[in-house]
Amino acid sequence: MLATMVVLNLVLAAQAPVDLAAGTWGSAVAMPGQRAHGYLPVPGGEGDVPPLPVTVIRGAKPGPVVAVVAGVHGAEYVPILTLQRLAGRLTPEAMRGTVVLVHIANVPAFQKRTVYYGPSDWKNLNRVFPGAATGSPTERIAHVLTQEVFARADAVMDVHAGDGNEALFPYVTYFGHAPDPKVAERSRAMALAFGAPLVKPLWPDFSTPPTYSTATAVARGVPAIDVEWGGEARFPPADITRTEAGLLRVLQQLGVLAGAAPAPGKPRFVTGSESVMSPVHGLFTLDVKPGQRVKAGARLGEIRDAFGRTLAVPVAPFDGMVIYAVSTPPVSPGEPLVSLGQVADKAPTRPPEKLPRAPAVMLNHLYVVLPQDAFEALRSLEFLSRDFARVDAGLPDFKAPGATAQALYVRGQDTYVELLGPGNAFKEPVGKVGVGLSVEQAGGLSRLVMPMRMALGGAPGQERTTWTFEGKGKVPWYDVLYRKSSTPDADLSLWVSEYVPGFFQALYPDRAWDAHDVGRRAFLGPLFQPERLLRNVERVSLELSPERTATFIRELVALGYQQSAPPGDVFVLQGGGVQWHVREAARPRGLLEVGFSLTRVKNGPLVYEPGPGAKLEFSKDRPEARWVTGLP
Missing domain, CATH: 3.40.630.10 (Zn peptidases)
Structure with missing residues (x-):
């Protein structure tokens, strides 16, 4: 018996010890085999x-x-x-x-x-x-x-x-x-x-x-x-x-299993991809399916609100294949709707080039037509032109407005506000609001035609605007896209533009200019006066008719703006450095309020109210201000 145990112990000692840790994951412990x-x-x-x-x-x-x-x-x-x-x-x-x-x-x-x-x-x-x-x-x-x-x-x-x-x-x-x-x-x-x-x-x-x-x-x-x-x-x-x-x-x-089963067929390779994100809260209906090939600008689906009103019509940013897509209704801002890929027979050997994207669309300026008493109150407010901002009468000389002027251009660094009186040269009615957006990249406007078409349900209008300079004749000023309508918009017009660089050479002949610069500062830079308070428009509050609210939201969403607050009576959109607050009303008042960023915190009086519709309020501890229009 003793001899048998000695032999057994010698055999066990000769075997390699079992590494229990190698087979242990939590409470699962596996020995070899x-x-x-x-x-x-x-x-x-x-x-x-x-x-x-x-x-x-x-x-x-x-x-x-x-x-x-x-x-x-x-x-x-x-x-x-x-x-x-x-x-x-x-x-x-x-x-x-x-x-x-x-x-x-x-x-x-x-x-x-x-x-x-x-x-x-x-x-x-x-x-x-x-x-x-x-x-x-x-x-x-x-x-x-x-x-x-x-x-x-x-x-x-x-x-x-x-x-x-x-x-x-x-x-x-x-x-x-x-x-x-x-x-x-x-x-x-x-x-x-x-x-x-x-x-x-x-x-x-x-x-x-x-x-x-x-x-x-x-x-x-x-x-x-x-x-x-x-x-x-x-x-x-x-x-x-x-x-x-x-x-x-x-x-x-990997050698864990014996054999080498061949892969079924030859794969294709994604050489570049991008996800189309939801810009809003809503209910999404998908129009495409995984594996489907789509062309740039193709409709991918539609997002509606809880009441069935169309908020957004996402489109394909490039030719590609649908890799995956959201197939149930609930969507939220910043979440993917559809992933598109560019596909080839050979595997790429380096990272893909950046895929074409729609250009950023920025607020350029907005205008509002004020009642005569409100317009005169602002025109006579000395603080407005002395301390708040540069105020001029517009092209071509940017002269100070006269005592009978019906237009005041209040200039910031990247944006400006155009205040119009009822006798304005454009014959726009009191209460009318105009929103001018613009692109900062040369050639960017052309990439917005398809998103605008989808949002509006038809081709947008396209025009080139010129300005006549003395001694130079007509000079191209900007190209523009806008919503075509059989009847003029009663409460709000929106357009998106791209400057023609040659215009700046004609406007500022003594300044160096870049043949590819279409940015807002190419226009406003020489006019900006940082010693004054106004820097930019950063918030706009509007009250529009139900019909115009719906189309305005669709236009902004198509141009890259994103809902930044949960659904409610006020629809909040963010983009291009500006936040939009939009509410609907049967009898809309148009522009309710404009929020400004300032070059510094204001000292001295914080409220200026020279007349109805002319109230300026300043924060006491932040470089911010707001103009409450008080329009009836």
Whole structure:
């Protein structure tokens, strides 16, 4: 008996010790050739985050550690069900290395059925990596995945689908560059092995810590890919089968499984992409579908408010293919509606050039026609021209207005206000408001024709305006787009313009000028007087008819302005350095208030009210002022 025990001990001593830590993830502990289920705890709170369900499948032979993650977004069900199937499909005896399956990474979002965000902190898990050990629930999940999963893996696959509100064309992503080029190349090989019909290289900036899951892994020297298959909270068996087959092909490519199953068909590559974002709160109706090819300017859908009024008609910014799209009605400002990609047969070898974007549309000026008593009160207010701003009578000489003038041009640095009396030369009626917007990039106006067409339901008017200079004749001044109507707008006109640079040469012959400069400061720069108070218009409050409210909002949204407050009686839009407050009324009063930014905080009197409709109020501690029109 003693001899037998001695021999047994010698045999055991000769065997290599089993590394229990290598097969341990939370409570899941797998010996070589075993499968184990368990949970990975998320510490740092008082049980506010449930542990993450994991399966560890440890091969009989040593090899790479591959982490496969699902459920980063709680309503992406195809990945979750795929890993459920994969956990039983993999045979430890036939494997090399270890496969760690994180079945549901975002358990709180899964349990509460939220899309994009965690239910308690309203953070997107795939935007908060590498996370924080003592952060919010979502940040702590990211920290656990980073430290306990990615840091211990030799390769990572993060499996997604379109979220519960998204329809999606299947694709896989990899990183076209990385701090370690070998990691980028291995990621590319994984992506091609998966066998998705579309492959999308990503080119993140690794100079700062990335916030996406797989980018975080790559930054730490671990090759990684994202898989996108399925969507809309559905889980057809075919999608699960195809996703599982792709994961198995990658495991073969990594050497975990024997064999080398060929990818099904030749993929196409996304060479550049951009998401069209929602500018407003509302209900979205999608007009396109994933995989569809669209032309630049094509209508992608329509956003209406709760009452059925059209707020926005998003259009394609370039020719491309629909990669994914929101397919359920609720949308909010700044969230994606449709992702478009430019597609080619060959993989790109460098980051894409910046795709063409619609130009920024800025407030240039606004005008209002005042009643005679209000206009005269402002015209006679000495403070207005002495301290508040440069005030002139307009082109071509910018002379001081005379005692009988019916137009006052109040100039700031980038914007100005045109105050008109009832006897104005344009024959505009009292109460009429005009909003002049402009682009700052040469050629930008032409890129606004299609968005305006979609917003207005027809082609916008297009004209070139000239100015006649003495001794020079007619000189092109600006090109303009505007809403064509069978009847003139009774309460508000809006147009967007682009200066013709040659106009500035004629206007300021003694100044150097840039043949490509169409900016507002090319016009206002020589007139701006920083020793006075006014810098710019920064807020405009309007009351319009219901019909004009609807078209005005559509026009601003088409020109790039975004809703910046929840829906209510006042519609708030932000863009181009200006905030718009718009309300509707059966008997609209037009311009209610204008807010100004100032060059400094004003000293002395804070209120000037020389007459009705002529009230100027100044902040006592901020460089701000407002003009309350008091129009009846």
